[in-house]
Amino acid sequence: MPYEHTTASTTPPARYGDPIFYPTTVQQPMMLPVELPPGVEMVTLPGGYRTLAYTHPTPPPAPPSAPAAQPIPAWAKTTALLAPTIGAGIAAAGFGISYAAPGLIAMTEALWAAIALIAAGTLAPLILRTTCGTGGRGPAPVQHITQHVTASGLFGRAAGTINNR
Numbered sequence: 653m654p655y656e657h658t659t660a661s662t663t664p665p666a667r668y669g670d671p672i673f674y675p676t677t678v679q680q681p682m683m684l685p686v687e688l689p690p691g692v693e694m695v696t697l698p699g700g701y702r703t704l705a706y707t708h709p710t711p712p713p714a715p716p717s718a719p720a721a722q723p724i725p726a727w728a729k730t731t732a733l734l735a736p737t738i739g740a741g742i743a744a745a746g747f748g749i750s751y752a753a754p755g756l757i758a759m760t761e762a763l764w765a766a767i768a769l770i771a772a773g774t775l776a777p778l779i780l781r782t783t784c785g786t787g788g789r790g791p792a793p794v795q796h797i798t799q800h801v802t803a804s805g806l807f808g809r810a811a812g813t814i815n816n817r
Contacts, residue, residue, distance in 0.1 A: 691707060692706055695707070799813070799815075
């Protein structure tokens, strides 16, 4: 036969000189599953043929769903907004006090001077009364004045006597 070098049997050409090949069963070498590269698997096609194919990797199973997020309470939002405001207020107060410190020091000195003036004004009459009025003989005797006033009725005329002792 003219086609002895092929592994398939042939018949005389059918038309236009093309031979008809009748293939014989060829044993394909099998790859072990360990030898398959990643992303390649042995799949079975709908016609029953088994072949190697690239496959999409299966995603890992989803973890159990976390509980739904709770809304943020209003008090937490208010506190979160107040915290930087209060901090900025304290910082501004410290900054203002640092600028006002020289004036505050001067004001405290003026207040001490006013306190000294009030104390001198209060103590001067006491000192003068004990030393100047008697010519150095000691304190002057204390005068007692007794007053008796009488009146009749709500709008009555009042009369009284004054006794010096």
